[in-house]
Amino acid sequence: MARISIDPVTRIEGHLRIDVEVDGGKVQKAWASCTMWRGLETILRGRDAREGWVFAQRFCGVCTTVHAIASVRAVEDALQLEIPANAQYIRNLILIAHALHDHIVHFYQLSALDWVDITTIPKADPARAASIAEGFSTWPGNSRRELEAVQNKVKGLIGSGQLGIFSHGYWGHPAMRLSPELNLILFAHYLQALEFQRKSCQVVGILGGKTPHIQNLAVGGVMNAINLNSLATFNMDRLGMLQSLLQDLIPFVQQAYFVDACLLSASYPEWFRYGRGVANYLAVPDLPTDAKATQFDLPGGLIMKGDLASVQPIQNWRDQAFRSAVAEDVTHAWYRGEGAQIPWKGESDPEYTDFREDGKYTWVKAPRYNGQPIQVGPLANVLVGYASGHPLTRKWTDTAFKTISSVHDSGVSGFNLTPEALQSTMGRYLARAIRSAMLSDLALQHWQLLADNILKGDDTTFNPPQFPSHECEGVGMHEAPRGALSHWVIIDKGAFSNYQAVVPTTWNASPRDEKGIPGPYETSLIANPVLDPVKPLEVLRTVHSFDPCMACACHTFDASGRAIARVKVL
Amino acid sequence: MSTNVVNTTARHPLRRIAVLGLGNVLLGDDGFGPLAVEMFRSLYECDSKVEILDLGTPGLDLAPYLYDADLVVIADAVHPREEERPGTLCVYCDDDLASSQAHLRLTSHDPGVQESLAQLRLAGHAPSEVIVVGVVPESCGLGNSISLTVLNTCLVAVDTIARLLVERFIDCRRRHAPLQPSPWWLSGEHGRRDGFES
Numbered sequence: 085m086a087r088i089s090i091d092p093v094t095r096i097e098g099h100l101r102i103d104v105e106v107d108g109g110k111v112q113k114a115w116a117s118c119t120m121w122r123g124l125e126t127i128l129r130g131r132d133a134r135e136g137w138v139f140a141q142r143f144c145g146v147c148t149t150v151h152a153i154a155s156v157r158a159v160e161d162a163l164q165l166e167i168p169a170n171a172q173y174i175r176n177l178i179l180i181a182h183a184l185h186d187h188i189v190h191f192y193q194l195s196a197l198d199w200v201d202i203t204t205i206p207k208a209d210p211a212r213a214a215s216i217a218e219g220f221s222t223w224p225g226n227s228r229r230e231l232e233a234v235q236n237k238v239k240g241l242i243g244s245g246q247l248g249i250f251s252h253g254y255w256g257h258p259a260m261r262l263s264p265e266l267n268l269i270l271f272a273h274y275l276q277a278l279e280f281q282r283k284s285c286q287v288v289g290i291l292g293g294k295t296p297h298i299q300n301l302a303v304g305g306v307m308n309a310i311n312l313n314s315l316a317t318f319n320m321d322r323l324g325m326l327q328s329l330l331q332d333l334i335p336f337v338q339q340a341y342f343v344d345a346c347l348l349s350a351s352y353p354e355w356f357r358y359g360r361g362v363a364n365y366l367a368v369p370d371l372p373t374d375a376k377a378t379q380f381d382l383p384g385g386l387i388m389k390g391d392l393a394s395v396q397p398i399q400n401w402r403d404q405a406f407r408s409a410v411a412e413d414v415t416h417a418w419y420r421g422e423g424a425q426i427p428w429k430g431e432s433d434p435e436y437t438d439f440r441e442d443g444k445y446t447w448v449k450a451p452r453y454n455g456q457p458i459q460v461g462p463l464a465n466v467l468v469g470y471a472s473g474h475p476l477t478r479k480w481t482d483t484a485f486k487t488i489s490s491v492h493d494s495g496v497s498g499f500n501l502t503p504e505a506l507q508s509t510m511g512r513y514l515a516r517a518i519r520s521a522m523l524s525d526l527a528l529q530h531w532q533l534l535a536d537n538i539l540k541g542d543d544t545t546f547n548p549p550q551f552p553s554h555e556c557e558g559v560g561m562h563e564a565p566r567g568a569l570s571h572w573v574i575i576d577k578g579a580f581s582n583y584q585a586v587v588p589t590t591w592n593a594s595p596r597d598e599k600g601i602p603g604p605y606e607t608s609l610i611a612n613p614v615l616d617p618v619k620p621l622e623v624l625r626t627v628h629s630f631d632p633c634m635a636c637a638c639h640t641f642d643a644s645g646r647a648i649a650r651v652k653v654l
Numbered sequence: 655m656s657t658n659v660v661n662t663t664a665r666h667p668l669r670r671i672a673v674l675g676l677g678n679v680l681l682g683d684d685g686f687g688p689l690a691v692e693m694f695r696s697l698y699e700c701d702s703k704v705e706i707l708d709l710g711t712p713g714l715d716l717a718p719y720l721y722d723a724d725l726v727v728i729a730d731a732v733h734p735r736e737e738e739r740p741g742t743l744c745v746y747c748d749d750d751l752a753s754s755q756a757h758l759r760l761t762s763h764d765p766g767v768q769e770s771l772a773q774l775r776l777a778g779h780a781p782s783e784v785i786v787v788g789v790v791p792e793s794c795g796l797g798n799s800i801s802l803t804v805l806n807t808c809l810v811a812v813d814t815i816a817r818l819l820v821e822r823f824i825d826c827r828r829r830h831a832p833l834q835p836s837p838w839w840l841s842g843e844h845g846r847r848d849g850f851e852s
Contacts, residue, residue, distance in 0.1 A: 139680070139839070142679055142710060145711025146712065146715055193714050237778075279779070281715070282718040282721050285718045296709060296715070297708070
């Protein structure tokens with residue numbers, strides 16, 4: 085029995101420790117421990133509810149917009165305040181652009197190197213690589229000349245003996261199986277991705293006034309002034325700029341990223357057998373298409389025990405079942421107390437004990453839905469959409485399956501893929517790409533909704549909030565890049581008297597609960613293969629498949645209570 | 655009338671210049687970067703090609719803001735190289751960053767500056783020059799406001815940023831009438847709630 089402790093897990097956002105016990109080449113037990121404490125919600129108590137979002141978007145340096153949106157939605161929910169249609173569309177476009185950016189960074193910069201061995205790239209035949217890539221995609225960045233240029237850069241890098249940031253990869257690991265040509269194709273897109281991250285930031289910047297940390301939100305709508313006859317406001321020029329940025333960005337998502345995820349899936353089919361984990365899934369409805377938020381372009385719902393036929397819809401943000409189902413358990417987390425509390429009553433009094441695998445071992449609380457652990461993220465989003473017959477989800481999932489089986493026909497590898505089989509490590513990667521392709525289509529649709537509504541003569545963007553003198557409570561939901569996010573607020577005379585954020589990584593990185601039931605990371609690692617305990621690449625693949633963002637799940641202090649600020653960089 | 659004009663009016667061929675603040679404003683002195691760029695904006699007026707931005711703690715999401723830039727000046731809290739006291743100003747150039755001489759802060763969102771630069775270099779879109787204007791923090795506690803020590807250094811840091819631009823012939827002059835800076839996170843007291851006290 086080998087015990088492996090990976091601390092910290094790298095190429096994620098924030099600080100995470102994973103402990104696994106390996107026997108017979110497979111993981112037998114696992115613990116996920118977040119080594120930072122989040123106390124940011126305490127900063128919000130007592131603050132003006134209209135400015136909460138400005139602080140909430142500093143919870144996390146990466147998902148800034150995500151917390152800003154959930155915060156204004158929570159306050160609007162408490163006030164039962166409707167926002168204008170323009171405000172919905174502008175917010176939706178920001179959310180889509182941010183999500184595309186986030187998914188691109190995850191696939192290439194944060195996780196591709198778990199699968200792509202760059203040290204084989206010098207052996208690739210660029211002409212063959214170009215012909216493989218062009219067989220699956222119309223992406224112009226797949227030309228032989230482009231791939232040769234990337235190969236030369238990699239040769240230069242390896243020749244210099246200074247791999248720099250790439251020096252810590254598990255190069256030559258037997259679990260790395262892509263051909264030199266596929267390694268070259270994916271790494272070329274890794275480098276090209278940087279340009280498209282920029283374009284998605286520009287979309288957020290045009291609408292949000294600034295990126296990161298958008299400035300255009302308000303409880304009651306957005307602060308974008310719309311006037312087609314003014315040069316100084318949101319006008320036809322801006323609409324045109326947005327459209328052309330989206331038209332530049334979308335081909336990269338649908339022709340490079342989406343296809344790469346399919347090629348990766350086809351090349352590592354065994355990874356559809358590992359990493360299933362907790363098979364209960366939650367997605368919240370998002371991208372409302374009307375002012376009252378009654379219709380959504382991303383459906384919400386709940387799937388239990390991996391049974392797609394069991395899907396229970398979450399129709400809208402006022403869903404009562406959702407409100408009464410969520411609770412956070414602190415039995416195994418470094419907080420005072422035991423058992424579960426609903427978020428509105430949640431407290432976060434720290435009680436640090438050191439890592440005790442049978443006791444408290446993490447700063448992450450254990451959220452539960454009707455007492456059950458839940459997996460959230462793009463996979464939940466895609467499964468719920470597919471199970472509810474959502475046409476766009478079906479279109480892109482079926483396209484992915486078709487692309488993967490065409491790789492089989494070309495002799496790389498093959499197997500029968502069904503939506504049920506997505507419940508796995510590779511399924512999470514593929515689902516993120518499917519979701520990105522969907523969001524690309526939706527970006528243009530919501531751009532059209534906004535343009536049509538403005539051209540109809542509607543320029544309203546804001547309904548002023550009225551705060552009652554009595555206490556009121558609200559929930560703000562958002563289907564964020566990493567999954568279902570909810571902010572829970574209690575407002576008294578215009579100020580927050582309590583504030584709790586139940587974030588996607590808290591659901592996924594959840595520790596065991598009072599009944600000893602482990603969370604999604606922990607469960608997904610069971611039976612994961614580990615060829616070489618010194619280089620636990622396979623563990624990283626499964627952990628990275630969730631796109632951990634610990635900074636958001638908890639924050640700022642390491643296990644000994646020292647500020648992270650004092651950790652020395654070597 | 656201020657005589658502290660530290661500019662040149664000569665047009666410079668540089669296309670894209672960025673002055674970026676890094677750090678979490680909710681963590682005391684870690685908010686040095688955002689505060690420095692906010693004060694720089696209020697005290698100096700620059701060529702329109704100079705982009706002045708508080709980026710928070712973007713981790714790898716920093717790359718788009720460095721992409722193809724000619725010059726990037728980053729204000730950030732840094733670790734002491736030896737035993738420098740809190741409030742010490744440390745200026746690092748490209749070579750310091752490449753040789754890890756610059757002890758940049760390890761934030762909750764590392765990988766950050768070095769990794770973004772390395773990726774951009776390989777992709778052929780790295781900035782031509784990167785300078786880090788750092789300060790050694792006194793305290794980075796949750797919800798703390800910025801320390802007096804770091805606040806004092808911040809003024810020196812702002813003049814340093816201006817000098818770095820001017821030395822590279824970038825139009826940057828001290829404003830005759832400073833703009834009101836808006837470090838909203840330093841209000842200390844909770845925001846006023848006019849009209850809600852019934």
